Amino acid sequence: MRDERLMREAERHLKASGRRMAALVEAIGPCKITYTPPTFESLARSIVYQQISILAARSVYGKLRGACAGDGALQPSHVLRSSEEELRACGLSSQKARYIRDLATKTDEGLVEFPRFPSMSDEEVIAELTQVKGIGLWTAQMFLMFSLRRPDIWPTGDLGIRNAVQKLHKLREHPTPAETEARGRKWRPYASIACWYLWRSLEPTGPF
Numbered sequence: 001m002r003d004e005r006l007m008r009e010a011e012r013h014l015k016a017s018g019r020r021m022a023a024l025v026e027a028i029g030p031c032k033i034t035y036t037p038p039t040f041e042s043l044a045r046s047i048v049y050q051q052i053s054i055l056a057a058r059s060v061y062g063k064l065r066g067a068c069a070g071d072g073a074l075q076p077s078h079v080l081r082s083s084e085e086e087l088r089a090c091g092l093s094s095q096k097a098r099y100i101r102d103l104a105t106k107t108d109e110g111l112v113e114f115p116r117f118p119s120m121s122d123e124e125v126i127a128e129l130t131q132v133k134g135i136g137l138w139t140a141q142m143f144l145m146f147s148l149r150r151p152d153i154w155p156t157g158d159l160g161i162r163n164a165v166q167k168l169h170k171l172r173e174h175p176t177p178a179e180t181e182a183r184g185r186k187w188r189p190y191a192s193i194a195c196w197y198l199w200r201s202l203e204p205t206g207p208f
Contacts, residue, residue: 006151007031010190014197017186020168021194028200031193038117038147040107041065041074046142047099047134048092060091064100079104099134106132117148145192154191156180164198 011031015022036042048064049057067090068078079087079100087097106112112132117125122144129140138157144150155161156177165175165183175183187194 003149007193010151010193013190014187014194021187024168024197024201028197031196033146033196035149036147039073039114040076040103042147043143044074044100044103046139047096047103050139063090064092076104076107080108096134102133122150122153145195150192152189152191154181154184155195156184160202161195161198164201167201168198
């Protein structure tokens with residue numbers, strides 16, 4: 001119920017921010033963000049999905065989970081008892097196998113504490129997550145947005161967001177991260193919801 005109220009408040013705020021965003025919200029309709037639990041498994045899954053197609057990532061992650069966890073949720077202990085070669089046999093690259101093992105190690109050692117994240121600030125979560133190899137600012141921001149349900153994340157380094165801002169405002173040139181940051185100020189404190197609409201606008205069936 002809280003999420004439902006927040007979404008409706010966010011939609012009203014975005015519609016009031018300017019005619020272009022108002023038209024986008026009106027055309028797409030109610031925001032329906034799909035969330036994942038703020039767990040080790042969700043973050044490990046996001047590492048698998050980095051820079052490969054959704055279909056390929058889905059296959060690799062299915063094999064990883066099946067090999068390591070069976071029917072249960074993927075846990076750090078499952079990863080740590082598997083060798084890098086066993087992880088690679090699931091379809092992971094050597095680099096991603098190391099990344100997931102590093103996440104498992106740091107979680108096991110208490111350097112990354114998932115139960116504490118809901119009570120931590122955005123900045124604290126980012127600082128903790130980016131200790132892990134393979135987790136940069138963008139991955140941490142996606143975790144904040146889609147797992148911790150933070151409503152005001154504005155990933156100005158995201159190419160899709162910058163493309164969508166260019167399209168929305170009919171800009172002649174691709175906006176820089178600084179320009180994207182400035183244009184997003186009017187959508188705060190609901191930048192995450194603005195992102196959802198902007199990403200939707202880039203889909204083949206998008207409204208514009």
